[in-house]
Amino acid sequence: MSPSAPASDASSTSPGGSAFADLAAFVALPRLGGLALSADGSRLAVSVQTLDPEGKKWQSALWEVDPAGNRPARRLTRSAPGESSPVWSPDGSLLFTSARPEPGAKEQTEPKAGLWSLPGDGGEARLVLTRPGGISGVAVATGTGEVVVAAATMPGGSDARADEQRRTRRTDAGVSAILHETYPVRYWDHDLGPASPHLFWAGRLPVDEPATGADPVELRDLTPDAVPPSGADGSFTLSPDGRLLARVEEVPDGPAARRDRVVLMDTADGSTRPLVDDPSADVFAPAFSPDGSALVCVRQAMSTYAEPPDHTLLLVEVADGAVRELTEGFDRWPSAPQFSADGTAVYFLADDDGRHAVFRVPVDGGPPLRLTGDGAYSDLQVARDGSALYALRSAYDSPPVPVRLDPETPLQDPPALPAPGTLDRLPGTLHEVAATASDGTRVQSWLVLPEGASVETPAPLVLWVHGGPLMSWNSWSWRWCPWVLAARGYAVLLPNPALSQGFGQDFVRRGWGEWGGAPYTDLMAAVDAVEQRPDIDASRTAAMGGSFGGYMANWIATQTDRFRAIVTHASLWDLDSFTGTTDLAYYWQQEWGDPLREPKRYEQNSPHRYADAIRTPMLVIHGDRDFRVPVGEALRLWYDLQKRGVPSRFLYFPDENHWVLTPGNSQIWYATVLAFLAEHVLGEAWQRPELL
Numbered sequence: 001m002s003p004s005a006p007a008s009d010a011s012s013t014s015p016g017g018s019a020f021a022d023l024a025a026f027v028a029l030p031r032l033g034g035l036a037l038s039a040d041g042s043r044l045a046v047s048v049q050t051l052d053p054e055g056k057k058w059q060s061a062l063w064e065v066d067p068a069g070n071r072p073a074r075r076l077t078r079s080a081p082g083e084s085s086p087v088w089s090p091d092g093s094l095l096f097t098s099a100r101p102e103p104g105a106k107e108q109t110e111p112k113a114g115l116w117s118l119p120g121d122g123g124e125a126r127l128v129l130t131r132p133g134g135i136s137g138v139a140v141a142t143g144t145g146e147v148v149v150a151a152a153t154m155p156g157g158s159d160a161r162a163d164e165q166r167r168t169r170r171t172d173a174g175v176s177a178i179l180h181e182t183y184p185v186r187y188w189d190h191d192l193g194p195a196s197p198h199l200f201w202a203g204r205l206p207v208d209e210p211a212t213g214a215d216p217v218e219l220r221d222l223t224p225d226a227v228p229p230s231g232a233d234g235s236f237t238l239s240p241d242g243r244l245l246a247r248v249e250e251v252p253d254g255p256a257a258r259r260d261r262v263v264l265m266d267t268a269d270g271s272t273r274p275l276v277d278d279p280s281a282d283v284f285a286p287a288f289s290p291d292g293s294a295l296v297c298v299r300q301a302m303s304t305y306a307e308p309p310d311h312t313l314l315l316v317e318v319a320d321g322a323v324r325e326l327t328e329g330f331d332r333w334p335s336a337p338q339f340s341a342d343g344t345a346v347y348f349l350a351d352d353d354g355r356h357a358v359f360r361v362p363v364d365g366g367p368p369l370r371l372t373g374d375g376a377y378s379d380l381q382v383a384r385d386g387s388a389l390y391a392l393r394s395a396y397d398s399p400p401v402p403v404r405l406d407p408e409t410p411l412q413d414p415p416a417l418p419a420p421g422t423l424d425r426l427p428g429t430l431h432e433v434a435a436t437a438s439d440g441t442r443v444q445s446w447l448v449l450p451e452g453a454s455v456e457t458p459a460p461l462v463l464w465v466h467g468g469p470l471m472s473w474n475s476w477s478w479r480w481c482p483w484v485l486a487a488r489g490y491a492v493l494l495p496n497p498a499l500s501q502g503f504g505q506d507f508v509r510r511g512w513g514e515w516g517g518a519p520y521t522d523l524m525a526a527v528d529a530v531e532q533r534p535d536i537d538a539s540r541t542a543a544m545g546g547s548f549g550g551y552m553a554n555w556i557a558t559q560t561d562r563f564r565a566i567v568t569h570a571s572l573w574d575l576d577s578f579t580g581t582t583d584l585a586y587y588w589q590q591e592w593g594d595p596l597r598e599p600k601r602y603e604q605n606s607p608h609r610y611a612d613a614i615r616t617p618m619l620v621i622h623g624d625r626d627f628r629v630p631v632g633e634a635l636r637l638w639y640d641l642q643k644r645g646v647p648s649r650f651l652y653f654p655d656e657n658h659w660v661l662t663p664g665n666s667q668i669w670y671a672t673v674l675a676f677l678a679e680h681v682l683g684e685a686w687q688r689p690e691l692l
């Protein structure tokens with residue numbers, strides 16, 4: 001299998017059906033993310049991922065979308081390393097991060113992302129600031145244009161020269177060791193330390209090209225004492241007047257746990273005070289009101305052995321820190337809050353009944369109002385004049401596209417704005433179905449039916465279990481794309497069983513600490529119901545899932561032989577080993593307890609304890625750089641299957657993390673899954689994917 005031919009331009013599209021039948025075309029489809037609206041509401045930037053010329057990685061370019069929807073989208077940037085994190089400055093220039101080389105600069109052995117500025121009236125972008133460890137985030141004061149950036153910084157490295165020297169001395173000495181004295185020591189796919197993110201004040205960036213030899217922008221370290229493990233890597237935002245910086249600070253929560261609080265810094269003198277510091281909750285996602293007098297943020301009550309977490313919105317007065325709950329009694333989990341243009345309401349996103357909807361709640365009290373219908377919304381942008389909202393909207397039958405929403409009236413399907421990558425067609429249809437669990441609870445699912453599924457030609461069925469587990473199937477996914485299976489004739493069932501988000505706190509409680517209980521029986525109820533359909537072939541079925549979905553795939557393998565094949569990606573196998581070696585052990589042991597002191601839940605729900613029952617052929621998939629679910633889970637599962645003679649294969653990615661993030665490996669992932677399903681569900685001869 002060769003990497004796909006490069007997409008010459010993001011505007012090129014392939015007919016939806018063929019793009020899903022041809023993996024090279026599928027990985028070449030443009031992928032939109034990261035929306036940013038200019039201060040005056042006249043310009044909308046979006047990040048578009050396409051294949052690089054060699055087809056070996058996805059690279060992000062910035063495009064401009066017409067907020068009025070009249071003009072076609074136009075590409076703003078095009079460098080080989082790509083651009084990301086677009087944010088507009090009040091002067092109309094577009095800031096972004098990129099590891100692109102500065103013209104005339106000496107070649108870097110390890111290019112680091114710098115902060116670039118694209119003038120509002122066009123022309124070339126220019127590099128405005130760098131740090132030895134690269135720029136990882138940027139915030140702009142919407143009123144003054146002052147800038148704060150995040151950058152990985154060596155201990156004692158506030159001064160860039162000192163930072164550089166420390167890095168060089170380690171390299172020259174051949175030292176890569178990290179001495180840890182706190183927990184955690186790694187996150188997602190990277191080690192923590194010895195550098196850690198610091199926040200730097202850049203002030204107003206120079207508008208014009210600095211004179212030759214002029215000093216680069218003077219950066220002042222706002223968090224000089226930030227140290228590993230996490231430094232100042234939480235989200236951060238500036239008040240409109242640039243006078244205050246609100247940031248999420250991670251603090252110890254006992255000997256080997258952390259929690260998030262929101263602190264407020266005076267950017268002039270660096271004085272900092274906790275704003276919301278709750279020992280029983282994580283507090284995050286701060287956003288300032290238009291006048292800077294208040295903040296809204298999310299409070300997530302920490303989970304306990306008895307109770308799952310719960311989310312609510314807090315309104316906080318900057319002056320005195322007075323806190324008021326905005327969404328008391330609202331039985332959904334608010335996220336990504338932002339004030340309305342006039343500051344009288346807060347918009348937020350929340351999972352709701354298999355959707356990810358936009359809500360609005362009045363600041364002076366009252367119930368949240370859901371503004372959108374079907375679909376999943378992200379990257380919400382509020383026009384400062386109150387005239388519109390913009391967002392990326394996706395659903396299971398449409399990849400993310402930019403849309404404009406009327407801020408006051410509920411909108412079913414807002415018009416998509418012209419943007420790259422519109423799909424022509426899908427190789428099937430999307431349906432919403434429901435089943436009833438044994439306790440009478442409704443279990444909602446999405447069902448993808450392939451073209452041609454009928455009573456005469458019923459389709460084989462793949463049960464695809466979502467991860468989390470505290471999330472839901474509600475939006476388009478490139479990683480888990482059911483249309484690739486539908487293009488080959490499979491129906492795909494995407495259930496939201498117990499523990500899923502968007503169905504109320506009691507629905508989460510049904511599975512809390514008992515993953516092998518209601519979550520499993522809900523999945524079986526969903527499959528039982530769909531197998532009654534005359535256009536589904538109940539004799540040819542498979543189950544698959546990634547991460548927590550992989551846990552469920554393993555658990556299913558130990559509980560039933562009803563499926564002909566099981567695919568388990570980045571999965572949890574031995575809950576005791578997982579909860580101790582995952583990157584954030586404390587997050588999981590809040591629910592599971594200590595395996596030595598409270599072994600019951602581990603004994604009752606860990607699949608590895610029931611390995612002798614497995615008969616179903618299994619495809620095990622795992623990335624070695626996965627620190628969320630360490631590869632040891634797959635190695636133990638693989639040995640346990642092999643020594644029991646279970647027909648199985650192990651697709652191992654030496655350089656992928658919890659997700660598979662390169663086009664070539666993504667094609668191999670789908671090709672191997674499809675070959676395994678063809679062999680065991682369709683009864684075809686095993687066809688080893690080329691290049692394996």
Ligand SMILES: CC(=O)N[C@@H](C)C(=O)N[C@@H](C)C(=O)N[C@@H](C)C(=O)O
Nearest residue numbers: 467468469546547548549584587628
């Ligand atoms: C801190 C933490 O572990 N958060 C969970 C959301 C998490 O990462 N769960 C994984 C086990 C998982 O299921 N991940 C899913 C969302 C995935 O597809 O990566």
